[in-house]
Amino acid sequence: IPHQKLLPECRNVTKQNCVTLWETDADGKQVWAGTDACEPVTWQECKLVHKDVEFIVPVITCYDHQELWYHEPEPETDTRMTNTFQCQVKSTTHCTTPQRQACKRITWNDCREVPVTNCNPKSVHVPTQELLHRKKCLLADEAPSQAEKSTAAYGAPAAAPQPSYG
Numbered sequence: 261i262p263h264q265k266l267l268p269e270c271r272n273v274t275k276q277n278c279v280t281l282w283e284t285d286a287d288g289k290q291v292w293a294g295t296d297a298c299e300p301v302t303w304q305e306c307k308l309v310h311k312d313v314e315f316i317v318p319v320i321t322c323y324d325h326q327e328l329w330y331h332e333p334e335p336e337t338d339t340r341m342t343n344t345f346q347c348q349v350k351s352t353t354h355c356t357t358p359q360r361q362a363c364k365r366i367t368w369n370d371c372r373e374v375p376v377t378n379c380n381p382k383s384v385h386v387p388t389q390e391l392l393h394r395k396k397c398l399l400a401d402e403a404p405s406q407a408e409k410s411t412a413a414y415g416a417p418a419a420a421p422q423p424s425y426g
Contacts, residue, residue, distance in 0.1 A: 262313070262314055264310045264311065264312055266308040269306065276295075276299070277301040279297045330386065330387040333384070
């Protein structure tokens with residue numbers, strides 16, 4: 261991923277380090293009289309410039325690492341014995357009463373046992389895996405201190421330079 265950064269761009273600078281000659285004129289003023297004992301001195305001068313740089317993004321590949329065991333319930337069929345009751349109306353012949361015609365409606369219930377699905381709760385192993393949610397981010401360093409804010413310019417001297425010639 262390309263992005264811009266401020267990077268130093270440096271170049272060599274060469275100048276002459278000389279002893280200057282001064283003479284006093286008729287008015288008592290110092291007048292330039294030339295240089296003596298010159299020697300070249302080279303240093304690097306750098307300034308910050310915007311440059312496109314590539315940011316390396318890691319490639320993350322997800323793959324199955326290990327199988328996680330879990331329980332899959334299966335229906336189970338069981339055979340049981342049941343009872344069935346059937347009722348029949350029967351008449352008796354042991355009667356000694358006078359004969360007459362009488363009709364009555366008789367009702368009854370037939371009964372039978374019917375299998376019922378019976379579900380009992382059971383403890384079952386639930387597969388789990390820790391979820392790692394990660395993002396790669398460029399974050400700023402800690403907030404700069406007050407002293408760092410005052411010398412925020414790149415390469416700014418910490419204090420005034422001392423004179424080299426006394």
